[in-house]
Amino acid sequence: MTQPLRVAFTLNGRPVEIDVDPGRTLLDVLREDLDLTGTKQGCDREGECGACTVLLDGEAVRSCLVPIGRVAGRQVLTIEGLGSPEKLHPLQQAFIERGAVQCGFCAPGMILSAAALLARRPNPTREEIAEALEGNLCRCTGYTRIVDAVEAAAAALRGEPLPPADGRDAVGGSQVRVDALDKVTGAARYAEDIKMAGLLHAAIVRSTLPHARLLAIDPAPALGLPGVLRVITAADIPGLNSLEGYSRHEPLLTPVGGSLHMVGDAVALVLAESPAGARAGAAAVELAYQPLPVVRDPVAAMEPGAPNVHEGGNVLSEYDIQFGDAEASLARGDVVLEARYATGFLEHAALERETVLAYRDAEGRITVVGGHQEPHWAHGYMARLLGLPSEGVRVITPPLGGAFGGKQDPWPLMAGALAAYHAPGGRPVRLAFTRRESFDASPKRHPYRLHYRVAAAHDGSLQGLFLRVVADTGAYDADGYYISQYALVAGGGPYRWPAVDAHAWAVYTNNPKAGQMRGFGTPQSNLALECTLDELATRLGMDPLALRLHNAIDDDTVLFLGYRPAETVGFRQCLEAIEPWYREALARAAGRNSREAGPWRFGAGLAGMWYRFGKPGPISSEAHAELALDGGVICYCSAPDYGQGTTTVMAQLAAEALGLPRDCVSVVNGDTARTPDSGIQGASRSTYWVGGAVTRAAAALREQILGTAAEMLNQDPERLELRPGAVVAPGEDRLPLAEVAVEMERIGLARRVRGVFAPGLDDDFLASRPEYLPFFVTGAHVAEVEVNVETGQV
Ligand code: FES
Ligand code: FES
Known part of the structure; x- marks a missing residue:
């Protein structure tokens, strides 16, 4: 010391x-x-x-x-x-x-x-x-x-x-x-900022090999260190050691005798009095390994004889789209272009590292305070891990320092729950990844290998698309199962293709696990497609914007997915809207290139975009609105705010439906003991789905408030106004909301009402495309770029 x-x-x-x-x-x-x-x-x-x-x-x-x-x-x-x-x-x-x-x-x-x-x-x-x-x-x-x-x-x-x-x-x-x-x-308290008496710290023992059999774990050297209290292994998991349902084959902790599939795979948790003590303990735990053959390249992983990452082969999923006669169309094309692209792993790099605070609350419930995009879903994983009933666990989402899809992974919350379950003396535990661990063990954006072949007529009409995509999902599924589908849906973009032959594979390797990241599955294909279209425009001697406008889908287009879009897509309008900027940017770049000597060159480009949002199938969201006994209005939902502003949005929507200023509504968001399950918070769905449920709940509450007040005031509800803190009758008679709440309580009318929102897709619609995604958003971008042609600096 x-x-x-x-x-x-x-x-x-x-x-x-x-x-x-x-x-x-x-x-x-x-x-x-x-x-x-x-x-x-x-x-x-x-x-x-x-x-x-x-x-x-x-x-x-x-x-x-x-x-x-x-x-x-x-x-x-x-x-x-x-x-x-x-x-x-x-x-x-x-x-x-x-x-x-x-x-x-x-x-x-x-x-x-x-x-x-x-x-x-x-x-x-x-x-x-x-x-x-x-x-x-x-x-x-x-x-x-x-x-x-x-x-x-x-x-x-x-x-x-x-x-x-x-x-x-x-x-x-x-x-x-x-x-x-x-x-x-x-003043905002993120998970790492919350103080608790008797706090312990957890650190994770991780694999340093990309593929190996785990032969033994020796915790003794760690337990001999000062301040180290406990080493938790797979043998200590009372329930299901699995992320199945989100991630096939992925355990929380790899058991002795099992296989480690990537660098960073977790083997044990070490609990200690200090963060440094926990990390020292994790470093001291001795692991015996038998190294296994490694496969890093996703294409090689599909070859016969490649080392199997998991039993059953390395292909996690495949997806196929056949539309029209692509072979004939490509053979007939006036111009046929072939292009190949590769994209890399991308890290979310949220500024706040994965951090959870876990404890047994006064009711004995294992509670985890930690960021997650779907708290009720993480709640289920924690309960199954610990073999507890649903009421035995709780997830509370604190302010969160960024997510970008990366907080869809329930692993950190499950690990926190296990740590709290075993914490000596029922003490609270904090688990905070290091940045290094976050890079190693959190899911990344999937790298793609894309092979495009496109055909077009001399006038620019697209004639056919051949597409093959291999997506590297790394060591685990982590929802990579869906990536083969998403890659192809994005791969054709918002364009009219009379014929498509497309196939994609999601493949296991011993690389870091890949999972959800902003625009899950879309940007990689989008990049490759738009670059291919630019090359095609060059080959055709056509303006890139004109090529896109010529082939843009409209609301009544039968997509290469085999159906018409469910809602207005607006792609043509996006392209038309950017045209003035695009033309100006081109003129600016040309001017600078002719005026300025030296290594810097200037250019302008554009790209179209489409993105499916929501998830396949019929889903719905639930939210509640309550008139509290003190007259306040509270909205309850599970749409955690990781910086994208959902708490603000829900307050706005509830206020709008109530007819009140926004600041009259408070929001309880993402606490599984207090808020309903509002479904998956990803794929850009929160505002539309959860917001829809919030709006309905708030509208129903307004009706109940005005109905009760009408009875109390002996007035027609139509003639009453809801204002901050009161219902106001003609002649400015004010009835405080607290009194309305007390009356609702007295007569047994619910002060907390439920709103459910499910998009208006009829059964025929869903039956026609059960595996496809119902909604699309489109966009278009202009970029001006300066490049140093000697150094490559952009
Ligand atoms: S914590 Fe100091 S610069 Fe990042
Ligand atoms: S990191 Fe700057 S607001 Fe999130």
């Missing part, structure tokens, strides 16, 4: 004096000793993400790199000291007003870096702002609104007032997010 060091400094304007291990960093002391959790950690303290930025004597520094001794006698400012909810700093105000906060995990560090910039440069250019924030990563916003916010705050600090935000109608106005205030002041 190192001799503690006494460090005195000024923190957020107040003197602080603490005795600390001098080896610790300012970040850890702020978060762990001083409970200032607005300062975040996103990169294993490697100085890469900027989430831990604070001001040290006015300079922006990464607190994860600052030894605590270095702050002695100096001024430290954290996000909690910059402004308060009652008196926000202009930067905090501007981040809220300009929509610069989504998941919010980057916001404290971003704001403090901006504060340092504005202190030395009150009127920065946008380029200077971008440069000053270069070390602060944001995975959600795309930075434009952040730069807007800093510009606006600079103006405010110079004495120019912030222009007011847009309208504030419940729906249709530009809304500030309901959670933005907490996120810009550091």
